[in-house]
Amino acid sequence: MSSKLLRGTFILTLGTMLSKVLGILYVIPFTAIVGSEGTTLFSYAYVPYTIFLSIATAGVPLAVSKYVAKYNAMGEYGVSRRLFESGKVVMLITGILSFLLLYSITPLITPFVISEGENTFSEEDVALVIRSVSFALLIVPVMSLIRGFFQGHESMGPTSVSQVIEQIARILFILMSTFIVVVILDRSVTVAISFATFGAFIGALGGLGALIWYWYKRRDHLNQTLTHAKGQVQVSLTDMYKELLLYAAPFVFVGIANPLFQAIDMFTFNRAMGAIGKADVAESAFGILTFQTHKLVLIPVSLAVSFGLALIPTITKAFVEQKGQLLTKHLNQTFQIVFFVTFPAVIGLSLLADPAYIMFFGLEDVEIGGKILRWYAPVAILFALFSVTAAILQGINQQKFTVISLGIGLFVKLCLNYILIIQLGEIGAVIGTGLGYAVSVLFNFWVIRKYANYSYHLVIRRTMLMTVFTVIMVIVVATTLFIMSSLGISSESSRVLSIGIVIICAITGGASYFYLSYRTKLLYLLLGNRLPFLRKRQAVGKE
Template sequence: MSQKLLKGTFILTLGTIISKALGLFYVIPFNMIVGKQGTILYQYSYVAYTIVISIATAGIPLAVSKFISKYNAMGEYKVGRRLFKSGLLIMLCSGIMSFLALYLLAPVLAHMIISDKDFTSTVSQVTTVIRAVSFALIVVPFMSLIRGFFQGHDAMTPSAVSTVVEQIVRVVFLLGGSAFVLYVLNGKLLTAVSASVFAAFVGALGGLAVLFWYWQKSKNTYDSLLLDDKGSLTDIPLSSMYKEILISAAPFVFVGLANPLFQLVDTLTFNRAMSNIGLQSISETALNIFNYQTHKIIIIPVSLATGFSMALIPMITRAFVKEDRTELSANLNQTFQVLLFITLPACIGISVLAEPVYRLFYQTEDLLMGAEVLRVYAPVAILFSLYPVTAAILQGINEQRFTVLSLLVGILLKLSLNTPFIEKWETYGAILATTIGYTVSIVINLIIIRIYAKYSFKMVFRRSVLIVGFTGIMYIATTLMYKLLTLFLSTESAFSSLVMVIIVAGVGMLIYVYLAYRSKLAYLLFGDQAVKIKRKLRIPF
């Protein structure tokens, strides 16, 4: 891999990490500004926003960049430019149509999500916040195509910078707008939440402005490439180009949509299921905690899997095309083991520290309910991490069609089980339905990998037993340490919660790292990197 490509991949990954970090930590001040009812209203638009962003960031840029890169390598620069010019118009039109569709259908969606009977929020309020987020649809598809154009020319910096700027502008407008409405204008809470939701549109404009600046800066360079065009493929119809892009984008879109679609099922069914058993008075609070607040926290380890899966495809594809089964098996072994090695203890650690972690992000209101949901929900993030990686492997071995199949089966299971499970076990029923849906999707992917890659899971299973054992020891030690600290510290205080998280997480990391090095597992998984880390940190064992 060239240094230029390595640098570009690093820049793009760094931009994504910064963007996700901003998207996580804004919830602390936002919760303080708008309070419980404000976040309840906000989360109704959150899933719609996540779906839009997933489509824009997961599928279109990658597919467009792959298309442009392919024809640039052939010296057919005008083909990519034709796609870019026509694509901008199509994306703008489709964005406007999508905006109009969501804006006009907002009342219908609001009625599906909630009824006016005995709920804190009203159909009118939910309609308003959905309409506020719909404006982002005008800009985001248009912007995603431009990002794909830059990436297709191996220019990762514009996409990375625009992603970060988009998130910064969004967060600043979200916090500033809601605070301005409430504390300066003395406005209504609904107006403040609508302003914070509208921030998605403002942020997209910020990201688009950055891309336009880079375009003006680089336009002459890209135009000069057209002078070297071979001109032998000028008769390719636009319909063929779009067909190629859609086929390429579909697997990435489905992988990116997996988690938001599961959340969408909860958004559409949770309140009505809780109302059926007479719990509408706490339904919105429970949904907000489950589908927004705790989900924001447990998605942290999943970010690793997403980045990991994107880097995985070229290695898997290379080994598969060469029919090098040894290299393919080694890559798959490494992938699954490293993923489990990192995500398993991280998710279990969040579960152990559920109460202080929840307190750090949110207020003491509903602390017990939030902590209990987080404790049960955190381990499910292991499945959230496994799915995108197994889907990426299917992409690597050219069996991406099964990604769509596995996701549809999982979603249908979630949809069919959600209401009866919620009626029986309330919030935990929704978590169980998600667990079953994801598990089935992952099992289908693993079976396909086993058949088409002729891959044996024996090594992964043996190492997984070891990783589970180490995580179990860490779990016992951290639980005992946490119980001890609760004798002196209280989660009612944010500072005490922070102290508890630092101490318990530190103890857990020390024990886990010690076991990994003493057993030689760290060397087996990370090779020379484990040696370098040990030397730099001066680890004595």
């Protein structure tokens, strides 16, 4: 990998992670302003919006970057520029159509969201916030295309900067507008959330503005590359977009997975809770499930996926070159890193559910929030495994099975969700999601085993070792919690104490886990000599 590409990948990863961190941190003041009811209404808008956004744009940056890089490598700069120029028109049309479709079908969606029991919000409230967020669809598809074009030229800075600016502009607008509406003007939460969801459009404007600035700054250089175009390859627009859709399709289904699972909750949760006499808490529980706790469980997922997906290019290369042993080695490393990072993180989050929830969202609704987070956190490992296995399927050219596995998982969720909520309350939705993802992941495991001729024996053995380390970590954390409780330090007292409890337990638990991994050389087996202290340990071992 060239130093330029390595630097670009680092910049893109850094921008993505910073954007995700900002997307998590703003939840704290946002929840304080609008309350749990406001976050519920916010979730009603973002679930359908995310589905439409995934269909309209998911995979576009990566697909376009792959297409542009391919023809640039051939010296056919004119082909990639032709895609860019025509693509702007296509993505503009796609955005307009997506906006019009979501805006127009909103009245058809809302009756399925609001149950017949006691509700804080009306169908008109839900329709207002969905239509407010739909405006972002006018801009985001074009923005995605431009990002992909820059990435195809190995220029990751524009994408990274635009992501961060988009997130900052969105968050600032959300916090300022909701504060003004609720605190200063004393208007309803519905009005505040309509402004908050419109923040997606404001953020998209900021991100697009950054990309346009980069375009004018680098336009002369990009135009100069056209003078070196060979002009020997002619690709029709039909073939061009067929190839582009082939690249983009797998990313669409990976990106749309979580929103579709949440959409099933959106259409069944309130009705099922109403059927068991819990209509009074259904809406707040739905917001906690799809917004507050979902944000928290995605923290370890993002970290694990970032580590795991970094190995996907090497897996693809080994598969194409038919190097079976090397492919097995890379698959072993990928799965082990995902388990190594995610497993202790989600178990720790589950164990610290109450103080973690209070740390981010305060004491309000902690009984329901802590309960949901305690069950939801372990499901996060399935989120990570689905993303990584889907990427591996693309690497071994079996991406069609991603569609099948997702379909099976959604079918399981759809069949069981209402029944599970009737039997188990709000936890039933979590278990339904876990079962659906588990089926999808197991199917992907089977496909990888069959088409990559891969054995899971080593991963299973190493995972058992990680499980032992995690059990020891749990004992350490539980002991730490007991000691603090004996000293009168309780998370139920205040948010400040909850923050202290989470930090102390995270340090003691994390230190025990990594110490055991270091002493048994598991860290070295997973990461090789990438870290200085591991290289030192290797040298000592050789002596």
